[in-house]
Amino acid sequence: MAASEANSDSLTGQSGEDPLVGILERLDARLSSEAEISELPELQNPVAIERDASGIPHIKALNLKDAAFAQGYVHAQDRLFQIDLARRFASGRLSEVFGADTLNSDRFYRTLGLSQLAATAYQNLAPEAKAAIDAYSAGVNAYLATNPDLPPEFQALGYQPEPWQPTDTLVIAQEQNRIGVTDGEELDRARLLERGLSRDRIEKLINPYPEDAPTILQPEDIQPSTASIGQRELQGAIAKLPQENSLKMEMMEEVETLFSNPIEASNNWVISGSRTTTGKPFLANDPHLPLQEPSLWYQSHLETPEDEVIGVSFPGIPGILIGRNQDIAWGVTNTQVDGEDYYLLDETENGSGYVYRGEVRPYQIREETIQVRGAEPVSLPVQETVYGPVVSDLVGINQPIALQSIALQPVDGTVESALGIIQAQNWQEFREALDFDDAASAQSQNFVYADVDGNIGYIAAAKFPIRQPDHSGLYPVPGTGEFDWRGFIPFEEAPQVYNPESGFIVTANNKLTPANYPYEINGNFAVPYRAERIRELILSKDKLSLEDMQAIQLDQVSLLYRDFRPILERLEPISEAGQTWRDRLLAWDGDTQPDSVEASVFEAWYTELTRLPAAEVGQEYFDRPIFLSQAIQAGDPVLDRPGSEPGLFDEAARALEDAIERLGEPIRAWGDIHRASFVPSNPAQTSPNLQVSYGGDRYTVNIGPYNASDFSMEAGPSYRQIVDLSNPENSLYVNPPGQSSNPDSENFDDQLPLWQRGDYLPMTTEDYPLVELAVLLPEQSG
Structure with a gap:
């Protein structure tokens, strides 16, 4: 929901005072005389933009509308190419700049139709959200x-950025919402079904969430709820699926990546004052996303007479998405909820329509034309159904299949919710900002909350589909109408506490x-190691300090190691080197720090173990640790290599030998072979990536996911935040590699060393070092 009526004046700002005096009265006199002053059309009132030593803008405005204008201005100033690329990516317009190399991506996004959804969503916006987006767009264009x-980048690629449109903001928001929604691994299951695996076997491979996991x-x-308990047995839920294995899966790797979130990870937690040394809550958040230069996030501090907020925004979108104001703090992770389903269509013989509820429905055709640099335009007719677009070509299935997704909706509550959260002063106002029954937000986020009065809370802000009793969402189903969603879980009954x-x-x-x-909620839920470790560390002390919060956020003890240690204990090494490293691993504590050589051997050994299911699943590395641990210890015969002894401990011993051989001599420390790499957002850039030594693995709290083929790490903690509600000015944050996208700026990578060694910047709205000042003034008429 948008900001409450009581706070609506803060968006437009009504005041009889001289606004320039109010904005500039606290500025340093010496710097104010050297300030860069710009007169800009469409700005309603003066705005001051202070920069601290890290290049973080502290925006002082009369109202949130002017603050949004200034935020658009600084996003363009620091991240112009990034936001232009983001809108092109989500709109399916990369090929206009990069040529045929990006056609698969453009076909994908043109098929989904995010641009059309954004245009409709803009018309459906509440007035406050529309005013903020309009102001933001005007700021970019100013x-x-x-x-x-x-x-x-623009000169190198030979093109000029177009003026920013309000719908550009919404198409970026639509894409961010989309990657937060999962399909319940339907396509993975369908691919295994096509390989001839039984459904029972598939459910062992893609094992359900452990019953004893948190x-x-x-x-x-x-x-207590009036709803009936919705838990159902899997077999009943998939009983009506087609029995023949007729789905031919030939999805291209690039498009498969587009459909999936490359990393299923983020952490947040909140602790009440009863468990802290301050008597007030702590709140921590670190979203795990691709590591990029520049950062996916942008630190900002916005101040008006009514509101003050600090945290990170997403370039291209106004507001603060993760942060704090003077009263509350919040953080987000993806829910991983299954909010998508694939429907197999019963197409007519002439291919012009499909049978739905006993009647023929004609496809609605949306004609798309993709402009391709250096080549002829590409025509793309998109078929639309009652469920959504037909995506057969994208997923490589040999029959018409349509995608229904909570993210593909002609509404978007991202900015509306952000405005409400910025202005919220308590739990009730925070909840109202996330009430998606009215806003129909496509967000799918776990929000944690804390306030200065000592309260904590949690809301799963998502549209949770209520499926038919015999539909789990785990496999594609016939699109005849019998498996249609029955609605959504009401906000009042959504997961929250x-x-x-x-x-x-x-x-x-x-x-x-x-x-x-009382409802069934499926999803691609992460292996519970991170959640278990965070809970373990919280429960290890009666009272936790700010330093304890930092230690939890930086922890790299691997519960993956704990799960696989019993295998190490039972295997019989093949060589003297194998015996030596087995003994060293058994004496190790599982802490995957960058200087640990044991971590190198363990991670290489585990990677070799993920090869065992390759013949069955048709995938070189099958990273399913719960299945692997159970299968090896139970002696799963399917994983036994031909000609080997029954049982899998000999395979585990062979994997250790292969790992040692792969690492070579001398075996280097984990951080020497496992390096965090920040990939340029410009795909045409040829300069080397920023790289630093790093610890962790895919399952540690301080995560370090890596490519199995070379141990390279291109995703991880993209931002860290810890808020101290006893004194919000004592809060901490860090945003690698830095604020600026300009490699010549000292703020390009100045936060990278902090991030690497586990340090932070003060998350302060006061007493920051002022190094630069810009004043934006309304253009004088006449």
């Missing part, structure tokens, strides 16, 4: 109009709800 010297909500958090008995809440993309929750 920078473009007054700064003809473009970043070098869920976000605890059983005591569930309130306020001041839980436990005194803390942890979300790490783990399962949301325990068995006594």
Whole structure:
């Protein structure tokens, strides 16, 4: 929902005072005389933009509308190429700049139709959100109009950025919402089904969430409900699927990547004052996303007479998406909820329509034309159905299949919710900002909350489909109408808790709800190691300090190691080197620090173990640790190599030998072979990536996911934040590699060393070093 009526004046700002005096009264006199002053059309009131030593803008405005204008201005100033690329990516317009190399990506996004959805969503926006987006767009365009010297990427690629449109903001928001939604691994299951595997075997491979693993909500958090318990057996839920294995899966790797979130990870947690040394809550968040230069995030501080907020925004979108104001703090992780389904269509013989509820429905055809640099335009007719677009070509299935997704909706509550959260002063106002029953937001995020009065809370802000009793969402189903969604879980009954008995809440993309929750919620829930480790560390002390919060966020003890240690204990090494390293690994504590040589051997050994299912699943590395651990210890015969002894401990011993051979001599420390790499957002850039030594693995709290073929790490903690609600000015954050996209700027990578060694910047709205000042003034008429 948008900001409350009581706060609506803060968007437009009504004041009888001289606004320039109010904005500039606290500025340093020496710098104010040297300030860069710009007169800009469409700006309603003066705005001051202070820069601190890290290049973070502190925006002082009379109202949130002017603050949004200034935020658009500084996003363009620091990240112009990044935001232009983001809108092109989500709109399916990369090929206009990069040629035929990006056609697959453009076909994907043109098929989804995010641009059309954004255009409709703009018309459906509440007035406050529309005013903020309009102001933001005007700010971007004001920078473009007054700064003809473009970043070098535009010159290198030979094109000029177009004026920013409000729908550009919404198409970026649509894409960010889309990658937060999962398909419940339907395509993975369908691919295994096509390989001839039984459904029972598939469910062992893609194993369900362990019954004893932690869920976000605890059983005591569930309130009595009039809804009936919706848990159902898997076999019943898939009983009506076509029995023949007729789905031919030939999806291209590039498009498969577009459909999937490359990393199923983020952490946030909140601890009540009853468990802290300050008597007030702590809140921590570190979203795990691709590591890029420049950062995916942009630090900002926005201040008006009514509101003050600091945190990170997403370039291209106004507001603060993760952060704090003077009263509350919040953080987000992906819910990993299954909000997408694939429907197999019964197409007519002439291919012009499909049978739905006993009647022939004609396809609605949307004609798309993709402009391709250096080549002829490409025509793309897109077939639309009652469920959504036909995506057969994208997923490589040999029959018509349509995608229904909570993210492909002609509404978007991202900016509306952000405005409400910025202005929220308590739990009730925070909840109202996330109430998606009216806003129909496509967000799918776990929000944790804390306030200065000592309260903590959690809300899963998502549209949770209610499926038919015999449809789990785990496999594609016939699109005849019998498996249609029955609606969505009402907001009041969505997973949420306020001041839980436990005194803390942890979300790490783990399962949301325990068995006594009254609805079935499926999803691609992460292996629970991170959630288990965070809970373990929280419960290890009676009272936790700010330093303890940092230690938790930086922890790299691998619970993956704990799960696979029993295998090490039982295997018989093949060689003397194998014996030596087995003994060293058994004496190790599982802490995958960059200087650990044991971490190198363990991670290489585990990677070799992920090869065992290759023949069965048709995938070189099958990273399913719970399945692998159970299968090896149980002696799963399918994984036995031909000609080997029965049982899999000999395979585990051979994997250790292969790992040692792969690493060579001398075996280097983990951080020497496992390096965090920040990939340029410009795909045409040829300069080397920023790289630093790093620890962790895919399952540590301080995550270090890596490519199995070379141990390179291109995703991880993209931002870290810890908020101290006893003194919000004592809060911390860091945003690698830095604020600026200009490699010549000292703020390009100045936060990278902090991030690497586990340090932070003060998340302060006061007493920051002022090194630069810009004043934006309304253009004088006449």
